Amino acid sequence: MSKFNDFLEMKVMPFAGRLAAQRHLVALRDGIILTMPLIIVGSLFLILGNLPIPGYADFMANIFGESWNTKLQYPVNVTFDVMAIFACFGIAYRLAQAYESDGVDPLSSGAIALAAFLLATPFSPFEVEGAAANFVPVSLLGSGGLFVGMLVAMLATEVYRFIVKRNIVIRMPDGVPPAVSRSFIALIPGFAVIILVWLIRLAVEATPFGDIHNLISTVIGSPLTLVGTSLIGSIIAELMVVLLWVCGLHGANIVGGIMSPIWLKATAENATAFAAGQELPHIFTAQFFEVFINVGGSGATLGLVLMMVWRAKLQQNKQLSKLATGPALFNINEPIIFGLPIVLNPLMIIPFVTIPILMVITTYVGMSLGLVAKPAGIVVPWTMPPIISGYLATGGKLSGAVMQLINLAMAMAIYYPFFRILEKNQQKEEEARQRELAATKTDE
Structure with missing residues (x-):
């Protein structure tokens, strides 16, 4: 076991630490988090439009008219359907913050990236009372444009930084207000980004792909989505989450930075289908993992905490279980991960890694067979207690809710024998310490 600990500390942790600190992954994760409050708000209206209460639809129609559900979709349209806009701005802003020491202004970077994203998005012509006009397809501003928004945000910020570092900017005198000065510094970088994206768009339009969105979706989006929404890909993703956690790193944040765009896209597509009363296309969404797999946090540690409350014999474990129960009910598991500990603990690593993988498989089987309802695209806060969230x-x-109960019971059953061995080892260590202490007092 000591060799295993040495391997984790010397090989795995340094690599995982560098991965966790990689600025583009951090910006991707933090930028997408900007969309979360909006998507949760949109989900509330999605719930209101589809409450499973007999007579609810007729009741609402009598009060608000037959179009009541359509009106409830308005907030959904400005949250789910434009998530790529907010993600693009947020990613560029967060990445620029990592480059502030180079003179990159986050607000300017976000604005430039947003303009570049809209430039990369094809407008569709239409007529209004005989007058020609254009509109941006909403499908390309939501989950369908998420990959393009991510790439454009990072490209725009990197070009901005490249130009600013070489001091190819317009600098105003010292007496000019800072906001005005920053806007002039961003002038040349902004011009360069717009020209670059414009040229890329013209080049892509000359190919069979037609536009940048179609190119990215075909070359990058489709393969990544196929992997991220498959059973094998989801098992690998969850395995990476728990392996990073056992090294003391926040695996959900690190892996989520990579997988969130894929799972959010699946979430939005499920939400659209759910609102239209159609078959839900995806099982693996962000809520699949947050709600059904990470019950009590990564590693389904609520099962461990509840089992400790019931079966712990040592006073230290009884006290730890009481302290960890409250946070675990709201899916916060740092107290148990670092307090028991699970981190760098070879014995507890086994169930911590095994349980989520088994839960991915069992939940997938239940949903694919139609025994359990698929995630409906409704984004519940990640701190929502189990059963309610399911x-x-x-x-x-x-x-x-039943699937969550089954997963919780499975986690408790698997954690139990490992925890019993852990307590026996702890008891032996405590007895050895007591003997050493008694021997020391006798010598004195």
Whole structure:
């Protein structure tokens, strides 16, 4: 076991630490988080439009008219359907913050990236009362444009930094207000970004792909989505989450920075289908992992905490279980991960890694067979307690809550024998310490 610990500390942790600190992954993760409050707000209206209560639809129609559901979709349209806009701005802003020491202004970088994203998005012509006009397809501003928004945000910020570092900027005198000065510094970088994206768009339009969105979707988006929404890909993603955690790193944040765009896209597509009363296309969404796999946090540690409350014999473990129960109910598991500990603990690593993988498989089987409702695209806050979150995330289906209970029971059963061995080892260590202390007092 000591060799295993040495391997984790000397080989795995340094690499995982560098990965966690990689500025583009951090910007990707933090930028997408900007969309979360909006998507949760949109989900609330999605729930209101589809409450599973007999007579609810007729009641609402009598009060607000037959178009009541369409009106409830308005907030959904300005949250889910434009998530790529906010993600693009947020990613560019966060990446620019990492380059502030080079003179990159985050606000200017976000604005330039947003303009470049809209430039990369094809407008569709239409007529209004005989007058020609254009509109941006909403499908390309939401989940369908997420990959383009991510790439454009990082490209725009990197070009901005490249130009500013070489001092190819317009600098105003010292007496000019800082906001005005920053806007002039961003002038040449902004011009360069717009020209570059414009040329890329013209070049892509000369190919069979037609536009940048179609190119990215075909070359990058489709393969990544196929992997991220498959059973094998999801098992690998969850495995990476728990392996990073056992090294003391926040695996959910690191892996989420890479996988969130894929799972958010699947979430938005499920939400669209759910609102239209159609078959849900995806099982693996962000809520699949947050709600059904990470019950109590990564590693499904709520099962461990509840089992400790019930079966712990040592006073230190009883006290730890009481302290960890409250946070675990709201999916916060740092107290148990670092307090037991699970980090760098070879014995507890085994169930911590095994349980989430088994839960991915069992939940997938239940949903694919139709025994459990799929995530409906409703984004519940990640701190929502289990059972409630399973019911809401599936659009008010009891099978979602039942699946969480089954996963929780499975986690408790698997954690139990490993925890019993851990307590026996702790008891032996405590007895050895007591004997050493008694021997020391006798010598004195």
